[in-house]
Amino acid sequence: MDQNYLTLPDKEIQQFIKxxxxxxxxxxxxxxxxxxxxxxxxxxxxxEVYAPLVAKxxxxxxxxxxxxxxxxxxxxxxxxxxxVENGTIRLVVKAIGLxxxxxxxxxxxxxxxxxxxxxxQPSEIDTFGTVVIVGGGVGSAVSFAVAESLRNAGNRxxxxxxxxxxxxxxxxxxxxxxxxxxxVMTDDGSYGKKGFVTKQLIDLYEQGRTLDRVITAGxxxxxxxxxxxxxxxxxxTIVSLNPIMIDGIGMCGGCRALVGGKIVFVCVDGPExxxxxxxxxxxxxxxxxxxxxxxxxxxxxxxxAHIEENVKNE
Amino acid sequence: MNELxxxxxxKINRHPMPAQLPEERTANFNEVNIGYSLxxxxxxxxxxxxxxxxxxxxxxxxxxxxxxxxxxxxxxxxLAAADVILNDNFLPAICGRVCPQETLCxxxxxxxxxxxxxxxxxxxxxxxxxxxxxxxxxxxxxxANPTGKKVALVGSGPSSLACAGDLARFGHSVTIFxxxxxxxxxxxxxxxxxxxxxxxxxxxxxxxxxxxxRFEKNIVIGGTLTLNELMNGEGYDAVFIGAGAGxxxxxxxxxxxxxxxxSANELLTRINLMKAYKKESETPVLSYQEKxxxxxxxxxxxxxxxxxxxxxxAKKVFIIYRRSEAEMPARKEEVAHAKEEGVEFLFxxxxxxFIGNEEGWLTSVKLQRMELGEPDESGRRRPHPxxxxxxxxxxxxxxxxxxxxxxxLLRNTPELEFTKRGTLKVNQGTLETTKQGVFAGGDIVTxxxxxxxxxxxxxxxxxxxHAYLSESEPNxxxxxx
Numbered sequence: 001m002d003q004n005y006l007t008l009p010d011k012e013i014q015q016f017i018k019x020x021x022x023x024x025x026x027x028x029x030x031x032x033x034x035x036x037x038x039x040x041x042x043x044x045x046x047x048e049v050y051a052p053l054v055a056k057x058x059x060x061x062x063x064x065x066x067x068x069x070x071x072x073x074x075x076x077x078x079x080x081x082x083x084v085e086n087g088t089i090r091l092v093v094k095a096i097g098l099x100x101x102x103x104x105x106x107x108x109x110x111x112x113x114x115x116x117x118x119x120x121q122p123s124e125i126d127t128f129g130t131v132v133i134v135g136g137g138v139g140s141a142v143s144f145a146v147a148e149s150l151r152n153a154g155n156r157x158x159x160x161x162x163x164x165x166x167x168x169x170x171x172x173x174x175x176x177x178x179x180x181x182x183x184v185m186t187d188d189g190s191y192g193k194k195g196f197v198t199k200q201l202i203d204l205y206e207q208g209r210t211l212d213r214v215i216t217a218g219x220x221x222x223x224x225x226x227x228x229x230x231x232x233x234x235x236x237t238i239v240s241l242n243p244i245m246i247d248g249i250g251m252c253g254g255c256r257a258l259v260g261g262k263i264v265f266v267c268v269d270g271p272e273x274x275x276x277x278x279x280x281x282x283x284x285x286x287x288x289x290x291x292x293x294x295x296x297x298x299x300x301x302x303x304x305a306h307i308e309e310n311v312k313n314e
Numbered sequence: 315m316n317e318l319x320x321x322x323x324x325k326i327n328r329h330p331m332p333a334q335l336p337e338e339r340t341a342n343f344n345e346v347n348i349g350y351s352l353x354x355x356x357x358x359x360x361x362x363x364x365x366x367x368x369x370x371x372x373x374x375x376x377x378x379x380x381x382x383x384x385x386x387x388x389x390x391x392x393l394a395a396a397d398v399i400l401n402d403n404f405l406p407a408i409c410g411r412v413c414p415q416e417t418l419c420x421x422x423x424x425x426x427x428x429x430x431x432x433x434x435x436x437x438x439x440x441x442x443x444x445x446x447x448x449x450x451x452x453x454x455x456x457x458a459n460p461t462g463k464k465v466a467l468v469g470s471g472p473s474s475l476a477c478a479g480d481l482a483r484f485g486h487s488v489t490i491f492x493x494x495x496x497x498x499x500x501x502x503x504x505x506x507x508x509x510x511x512x513x514x515x516x517x518x519x520x521x522x523x524x525x526x527x528r529f530e531k532n533i534v535i536g537g538t539l540t541l542n543e544l545m546n547g548e549g550y551d552a553v554f555i556g557a558g559a560g561x562x563x564x565x566x567x568x569x570x571x572x573x574x575x576x577s578a579n580e581l582l583t584r585i586n587l588m589k590a591y592k593k594e595s596e597t598p599v600l601s602y603q604e605k606x607x608x609x610x611x612x613x614x615x616x617x618x619x620x621x622x623x624x625x626x627x628a629k630k631v632f633i634i635y636r637r638s639e640a641e642m643p644a645r646k647e648e649v650a651h652a653k654e655e656g657v658e659f660l661f662x663x664x665x666x667x668f669i670g671n672e673e674g675w676l677t678s679v680k681l682q683r684m685e686l687g688e689p690d691e692s693g694r695r696r697p698h699p700x701x702x703x704x705x706x707x708x709x710x711x712x713x714x715x716x717x718x719x720x721x722x723l724l725r726n727t728p729e730l731e732f733t734k735r736g737t738l739k740v741n742q743g744t745l746e747t748t749k750q751g752v753f754a755g756g757d758i759v760t761x762x763x764x765x766x767x768x769x770x771x772x773x774x775x776x777x778x779x780h781a782y783l784s785e786s787e788p789n790x791x792x793x794x795x
Contacts, residue, residue: 053533053538053539054538057537057538057539067495071594071595071596072596073596073597073598074495074588074597098596099596114495114531114532115532116493116494116532116533116534116537116538117534117537117538118537118538119534119537246580246583246584246587246588246597247493247494247503247583249493249494249534249537249560249721249723250560250561250721250722250723251503251560251561251562251579251583251721252562252577252579252580252583252584253562253564253576253577253579253580254576254577254580256564256570256571257571258571263564263566263570263571265561268561268722268723281674282571282572282674285572285573285673285674285675286571286573286674289573289600290598290600293598293600293601294598
């Protein structure tokens, strides 16, 4: 009884699809197939996932929620870019928890069990002047989408990306292509300039540069320091928060954060907020709430070896 | 026919619902109620006085012909009894379990005057449960010829399910869009297994599938697709919005961001949708083992949360409510069950502040005593704070279950109008929204209410949609037309 439109050998329907380009046959069981997968740094993977409806709608700053397997948790992930023509979205994922390890354990041709999006409010894109994008780790991926849109909107884009060392540096070429200035930082100086991304930001201020807006995404401690620095210089600053989430559509309130002393739901009110209003302390505590439980669950299921095996097979 | 003389019928006592023993059931998530046997059901059905004016039928939001189905039970013709119910109510197994019968059909039963109404809800549950196989085996009947019209239903909760059933029978092509990975809306993520087994929800969804209803998951209308895309791009002739009220309210007091505080929706979603009560589940839930838990609120969701906490191993669970027991909106059976399971009730107390430790974990709550004043617009006596009555209570976990607002995802849709409360504006007669061809019903229109009222609205909308479609030409973008 569960009919699938695409299997109907109806010439008229096929003709109709050709005629109306914008037409998407909805009652199609969309298989969220992994079209491409690449290891771009230790434990960090770049995935192209087939999700045509999401790709068509995605705007910079938005995110998706997915479940790698039928048994998995629902996890929020930021989208780096969407390819409307091929119907894919690009995810940059660090295999750090059970669910991200499961996702990175999937191979090209495998499908993700569930994928919902695009979710959240898109980033405010306007002509601000000179904007600084600060990305740390896989947070660079979400800030990439925003940086690209801001560049297209006529802003001068200064990107600062950082990593622990040379091996962990990701998306450098991507950022180079869309930035007016790019600063590459490593903690140990093994590549680019030595120091944290925050150091470069301070340098820009010390050079007397006028910065009209700062956008940052990455580890919470990094976002907090950046927020403190820009607060001092009164530069409007946007952070993209990544709290624990379940549904992603405003239903559970698990992702709530304190912004300006008020409870907000990051999934529907965000994920981007005025950095100077965010209570980072409670965000860190809330994100750590399940750490012990997760460590237990991960021990029960040794996935790392499995992921490595899959990569070798490619 | 009921052969028993009226006098004899009135001598029969109401049959209590057989249930798992409290000490047994608090250690599992299986359904608490076990259900009537045929003998008990027939005996209970005999209590019906077969009133000519059937006040029970009038008291039912979807007007199930109650005396009629009870007669069929007495005669042992269970499928006929089921058909009487199904004529007005597509989801009898669900409504038999979650309807607040004591304020609806059973409240107006003539026998209720003596405090012992016919156990209509229990009998509805019995009728549904005892005919599942018979109902699955037979051919689907009464489906009109295809009309070529397409209708999209937003959300897969009770209003959409009821709406889908009717629309499919009218011959329309129906697609239900669900954002989550499981269907049933609040029936899937909200109501716990021990009150409504998910196998029943899945059974009812399969019935709809057999009627030809298509179910699409992972699509959020207002995100993945918009209403206008459904109607202009995808060729839907009409849309029904049954998106529900899913945005949990918080108390708005300091400390609500502390770890250990869940909204009822979050706790229940983790437990019901993500199955976090099972060891093998990969979705974690904070440990309730040996913890002191406070649940704020007094509706069914609050009780579901409290009883879930009991089953998760809590040491002590309190329901904290600013009014008194008489004003509790929960079903009486749930309150009784909760008491049997050791849930304690703290009435006339309202929270002022949550206190946490240095790690940001909840450690206590500051409360204030309340007293009841004059009735408010809801007819319940309004609580007032008593001065200098603050006190603290050591708690480790809290659940906020004070109701839900409507989902904001559709608010940007052009032409749709919302009230100040965030509910959708509709024509009360037809349930059509301010956008032509778009209808709505259930909690998104009324604010948080009951499964049965949502179903009633879904069915009413189906009638309006059918009337609307009968007058309109098929959508030219509709590939079937």
